[in-house]
Amino acid sequence: MTELSTLTAPIDAEVARWRADQLPRIHRVLDSSAGGTAATANAPGSLAVEFAIDHHRLQGAEDAARSRDASSLGWYRSHDAASFGNLRLPEPWQGHILPHIDPASLENSPIADAPYYLLGQESRPAESELQHLALAALSAAAREGFGPLIDQHAAIICLLRERVIGQTMASWSITRLPGTVYTDHAGDPYILGRDLVHEAAHNWLNSALTLRRISLDDQTWFYSPWKELKRPAFGYLHACWAFPLTMIYASEVLRHLDGPVADFLATYLDKQTALLAHTDTDHERAVAMVSDASLQNVLRTVYVKARAL
Known part of the structure; x- marks a missing residue:
């Protein structure tokens, strides 16, 4: 979706300014002697990845303080974003961190309904096979116009369990760890690209709602065809934003794919098209609850494009 970055540009600029403003405050809270900004300032996506890393440091320090682990607390306070340089992917994707993860750990x-992994002193790079997979997925998403979204909102990629194509794959993000994505994978870059788009979209919308100071009425619920139950406006709008973006992504990559992966993504697109059709009645009513015209326009434009596929 080549016009996505143009559509979201005003909000993206606000996100960048807000992150730049927040980083020094985070450093003061952590009392980090280095701060990290100078070490990463010239790397593409440096602000996004530093912001994501520092939220891992904040959460790690909070967990350590709660458990009275002075050693871990000291480590998180003294190690800035530059300390995780060995986890970065190579150019041109060095704005992304790919740690090795044992899903059982x-x-x-x-802090979250879903399990999570925190960067820490034991973190090490993911295996080369997973690095190549992530690089290919990032390239695939960028070719279809989703590069800026993923660069800014999926800076830390946590690859979990490998699944066979067709098996259920879980993915999620956590509000307390913005810019971090957790996802299973099928060993295929195009499928992984879809899931990176999906979770980056959730992180983007969280940032947009926060920056525009939008509070959604949690007493108004809408039927979600994905969950097959009613959800509050927040969750409903998240689904009606993230799934359409994956539909647009799938429709774009299918232009030059064939074989089993193409069949899988075509089936996925057909299923999502049918599910999204069930939101026609409520979507506009939910979007109207967003008290910001420009954000309404973004949500509405992506939705309409997906419905037209």
């Missing part, structure tokens, strides 16, 4: 915490 994911943590559960009151």
